[in-house]
Amino acid sequence: MSDHGKLRIVALVGTIFCASIALFGFFVWPTQYEYTREAPNVWRVNRFSGIRESSTADGWKTDRQIQIENEAKKELADKQAAEDEKTRRAADAAHSKELLAGRDLAAKKFGPGSSYSAEVRIAFTSSKALVRIVVAPYNGSLRDAVDRGSPIGNLQLLSDSQFVLHELPLDAGDFTRVVNDKGGFSSLTTQKEIIMTEADYQQIKDFAITWRF
Numbered sequence: 001m002s003d004h005g006k007l008r009i010v011a012l013v014g015t016i017f018c019a020s021i022a023l024f025g026f027f028v029w030p031t032q033y034e035y036t037r038e039a040p041n042v043w044r045v046n047r048f049s050g051i052r053e054s055s056t057a058d059g060w061k062t063d064r065q066i067q068i069e070n071e072a073k074k075e076l077a078d079k080q081a082a083e084d085e086k087t088r089r090a091a092d093a094a095h096s097k098e099l100l101a102g103r104d105l106a107a108k109k110f111g112p113g114s115s116y117s118a119e120v121r122i123a124f125t126s127s128k129a130l131v132r133i134v135v136a137p138y139n140g141s142l143r144d145a146v147d148r149g150s151p152i153g154n155l156q157l158l159s160d161s162q163f164v165l166h167e168l169p170l171d172a173g174d175f176t177r178v179v180n181d182k183g184g185f186s187s188l189t190t191q192k193e194i195i196m197t198e199a200d201y202q203q204i205k206d207f208a209i210t211w212r213f
Contacts, residue, residue: 136187145213153211
């Protein structure tokens with residue numbers, strides 16, 4: 001082989017070698033990933049494929065993987081919420097029949113200019129008191145408190161002498177919106193169970209609600 005041919009081979013090998021080093025430095029060294037940190041998020045991009053992955057508690061995942069997992073979690077949560085709502089409605093229906101045989105406590109006005117009303121009906125069955133609360137109208141600060149998911153207040157069941165026999169927290173999530181004949185929300189209602197003796201139940205003569213909105 002001539003010297004010229006040898007030089008060409010050497011030059012070609014050198015070019016390939018240099019190119020290999022350059023490609024290694026760009027794609028592999030020090031890692032095959034390019035990392036980006038913007039607190040509190042961390043993600044990386046594969047230098048070969050361009051695929052982006054985010055750091056999660058379960059390791060590195062692509063945006064699509066995260067989306068699929070979030071959708072699956074939401075579907076499961078929605079299914080559980082539907083089951084809980086079905087169970088609650090069944091219990092409310094059963095309680096409603098029992099509450100028909102109960103008694104009403106005197107309705108109370110509250111809020112600016114006594115613009116809201118609260119009605120409480122109670123009944124006793126199987127070692128527990130059933131309590132139904134209706135608050136109306138569903139507007140203004142009451143609606144805002146429910147929309148925020150805020151605690152609404154505390155219900156106190158009172159004796160003749162205004163002694164507190166039992167106290168119940170009232171959270172926004174406890175209430176169901178009641179729809180009027182025009183398709184709007186007219187009031188809120190919830191039903192509760194309280195374990196107590198019939199003697200204690202018979203002492204309930206009044207109620208008070210400490211409102212938080």
